[in-house]
Amino acid sequence: MKTNQINKKISITVHLTPGNIDEMGLKDKNLIVIDVLRASTTIATALQNGAKEIMPVGTIENAVKISGSLFGGVTLRAGERNSKMIEGFNLGNSPKEFTEDVVKAKSIIFFTTNGTTAIGKGKHAKNLVVAGFVNLSKVVEFFINLQEDIVILCAANENVFCIEDAVCAGRIINKMAGSAGIELVLDDTGVACATLDKSFGKSILKMLKSTEHGKYLTEIGFADDLKICAALDSVQVIPMLVGNIIKLPKDIN
Numbered sequence: 730m731k732t733n734q735i736n737k738k739i740s741i742t743v744h745l746t747p748g749n750i751d752e753m754g755l756k757d758k759n760l761i762v763i764d765v766l767r768a769s770t771t772i773a774t775a776l777q778n779g780a781k782e783i784m785p786v787g788t789i790e791n792a793v794k795i796s797g798s799l800f801g802g803v804t805l806r807a808g809e810r811n812s813k814m815i816e817g818f819n820l821g822n823s824p825k826e827f828t829e830d831v832v833k834a835k836s837i838i839f840f841t842t843n844g845t846t847a848i849g850k851g852k853h854a855k856n857l858v859v860a861g862f863v864n865l866s867k868v869v870e871f872f873i874n875l876q877e878d879i880v881i882l883c884a885a886n887e888n889v890f891c892i893e894d895a896v897c898a899g900r901i902i903n904k905m906a907g908s909a910g911i912e913l914v915l916d917d918t919g920v921a922c923a924t925l926d927k928s929f930g931k932s933i934l935k936m937l938k939s940t941e942h943g944k945y946l947t948e949i950g951f952a953d954d955l956k957i958c959a960a961l962d963s964v965q966v967i968p969m970l971v972g973n974i975i976k977l978p979k980d981i982n
């Protein structure tokens with residue numbers, strides 16, 4: 730039997746690093762920012778555990794400056810340099826630290842080497858959503874409902890390609906491609922990411938363990954974080970940047 734289903738065409742453009750991306754080039758785009766290890770995972774975890782909001786900043790100096798003008802007790806400074814906690818900060822960048830006890834109702838000023846830089850590039854986007862494996866299905870659901878073109882920005886590592894972010898981009902693409910009523914139009918980078926996901930993405934944890942940053946995190950004592958970052962759909966939130974603040978849609982007026 731013939732069906733008359735009309736497929737909505739959605740184009741997905743993927744950038745493997747933020748290096749050559751200009752903020753104005755992302756203006757009014759629907760943007761997904763991915764930093765699997767670990768900023769995306771940490772942001773999603775913090776919001777799931779009741780953090781009020783996350784303020785991503787581009788430099789450690791800014792984190793210190795902003796927090797100085799905010800109320801102690803309700804504001805936490807979090808983030809990393811070389812993946813380790815920054816002196817004088819309350820938290821590092823391990824999702825394990827962002828428990829309900831610690832973050833509930835708190836505003837978190839957040840600096841990470843690559844994740845918050847990539848998010849900053851998207852400050853003029855129409856919709857900016859932070860994605861990792863942990864909240865992948867929620868993000869896909871959001872963009873399937875939106876039915877508009879998408880740009881995916883991988884945070885990468887100091888503007889060098891990272892397998893884990895590319896595989897996550899590929900998983901988002903493959904999951905969207907499987908949705909009824911949608912026809913994806915991909916650039917070559919998107920096709921490559923989707924293909925990478927079909928090979929390296931078979932075991933997310935195994936893939937993370939084999940990456941440069943995964944090996945480094947393991948070496949410095951964060952092996953458990955890889956398991957947390959690999960836990961597909963373990964966190965049911967859509968972190969969205971509004972103005973300069975990341976919140977959940979329910980908290981956006």
Ligand code: MLT
Binds near residue numbers: 767822845946
């Ligand atoms: C980053 O944004 O560079 C990372 O999240 C680094 C890390 O693993 O802490």
